[in-house]
Amino acid sequence: MIGVSHLRTTLESVVLSSIMKLDRSSMDKLFDLMIMMVKYQLTAATGPREVILIILNHVDAIRDMVSDLNAQKCVTLVQEMVLDFYSCLTFEQIWSARECCLKELESYHVRVSILLRRGLQNEDASFNISPQGYNEKYTEHRNTLRMMKIKDVSPETCCGGSFDTFGDRKTLLGKNIYLPTYGVTGTGRRDSQQFFKDCGAKAELGMLAVQLGTEETNYERPFTLNLLSNVDDENVNNTNKEIDAEGNKAKPGSNAGSNEKPKLNEDYKTKLDNVYADFFEDEQQETLKRSMDLLDLLDEIE
Structure with missing residues (x-):
């Protein structure tokens, strides 16, 4: 496993590939945020299968960001590589990999306000693990499942969670916690054709926004x-109808003052x-x- 220093170098390259440039302080905050969110997700995972579902939630988020067909194929290829690798591992191997990652991140203790607001983190930066609707209960079934491969166990045995491309992951871990829809259940299975239609609609709206000269969806007139x-x-x-400069009232139809320059308001x-x-x-x-x-x-x- 690579060290955190090498991981940071990779993540900084990803961040700096955009048009946004960050100073050292902002980069430190961003890195601490990413580390703490990953640490929370791994800590709150209830079993090896949920660890894979967390990764697939990350892949789904990437898929939602792109509309290009070739990019969609690349994201799907990444998901297939994840499933091909982890499905052949045993429950205990994946759980051991999770424990190694948490040990590497053990020294990081940063308080994140969104976790504090949601009651998922305490003031001492420790996590407050609460039920999220998905509970694999791996510790209770560890002796039975530890030597079995992920692909050989039915999803219903481990609280469900689909590995399909547009399947329902069941778990909230790995989803964008900043979204207002975070925690909303009952989304169900997504349809692939409808998804690509939505991507096309987003691309067309984005092109229209560029042509209009603004990318904001809600435009407010700055002044009237x-x-x-x-x-x-x-x-x-x-x-x-007022009295003219000589003190005489202007007659109706008179051209008085018609040759004068208009007064500056x-x-x-x-x-x-x-x-x-x-x-x-x-x-x-x-x-x-x-x-x-x-x-x-x-x-x-x-």
Whole structure:
């Protein structure tokens, strides 16, 4: 098994392959978050079969991120490689691999706010393992199953959980805990054709967002500028009826003042100046917001 230092080098290469660049402090937070989430998932696993289901949940998350057909085939190939390797191992071999990973991560004690909020972690950074609806009870059946291979045991014997490409994994471990739908059960089996249709729809919506110049789904108008309001028209009409500069009232139909230059509306000028200044301010704020978005997704790590 590779060491954590080599693992970090690999993960940093993955992170830096995107357009987002992180400083050392942000990279440390991201790495600690990933380590603690993996440590929690392995700690909460109730049996060897659930360890495989955790990996498949990770693969499913990758599949949901891509819509390209070739990329989908690559993700499916990864899943097949995982199943080909782990299915031939015994229950005890997989459980021993889990224990080796936890021993390697034993020195990491970081408090993650989302785990604290959900009651899954204590203030001392230890985990509060609570039932998640899936319980293999491997410790109770260890003597019976330890020397059996995963592929030779019926899923119903180990609390279910499908190894199929679009199957129901049953366990929440390995799913995105930041999603608002986390913990919602009863999703059932996903249909492959419907999944690819959804991916195509997401790709088309993304292309439309690029063409419109924004990738945000909910666009809010930053300001409203009304240059031709009814109130202003009434003010203009009232102004034409006012006393002229010589103190004489203008006669109806008179062309007095028709050759004069229109007066500059100071209110509109102030509005336009503010809008012009907001363009630069919004651009600076947007730049700052983009640099902070990733940290917001990481949540607070204490």
